[in-house]
Amino acid sequence: MVKRMIVKIDEEKCTGCGKCVAPCAEGAIQIINGKAKVVSEELCDGMGFCLGICPEGAISIEERHTIEFNREKAEAQPKKEDISIHCFSCGAGENTHYLLPLKHKMQSLWVCTRCLPKLIHG
Ligand code: SF4
Ligand SMILES: [Zn+2]
Structure with a gap:
């Protein structure tokens, strides 16, 4: 575990519109049960490119203890x-x-x- 910047999604605000899924180049966000979730914290580099596209302001970046960012795995994610x-x-x-x-x-x-x-x- 390391302390680093990572995306936080406010489930109260999230409408599940899915607009944040594709902008995440690492494929770290998916819609599960109608809410956006960081499905794999090792894929989130905390750059926050998804922040600007959320119409609800549901995404923020916070510093917390989590698994280290796995650049190799993130870059290997299929790009579409x-x-x-x-x-x-x-x-x-x-x-x-x-x-x-x-x-x-x-x-x-x-x-x-x-x-x-x-x-x-x-
Ligand atoms: S863009 Fe915002 S409201 Fe839409 S799914 Fe992502 S976090 Fe939820
Ligand atoms: Zn244009």
Whole structure:
């Protein structure tokens, strides 16, 4: 066991929408009985890429005692494209564009780096 940063999911707030599953490159999150769960703590590196995409603010990062992050196992997880992840503006997917999570008017969206400057500069 080590003390390190790791994802914490608030079950009270989680609606089980599943939006946080695909953004986790390590496959550490799954929906079980209608709630998001960190299924394998050794796969969660605590980077928190899933935080921004949760519409309910149910995900946070905390420091706690847990199993050490297993980089080798995390990198070996099968990677698959999720077609639900695409730029809200132009529709580009993750296979062809770099996508970033975005919050706007209580919505969790994705934006590609090509469309982001238009949002910044108007
Ligand atoms: S994105 Fe948030 S509300 Fe949706 S399943 Fe994940 S933790 Fe739950
Ligand atoms: Zn775009």
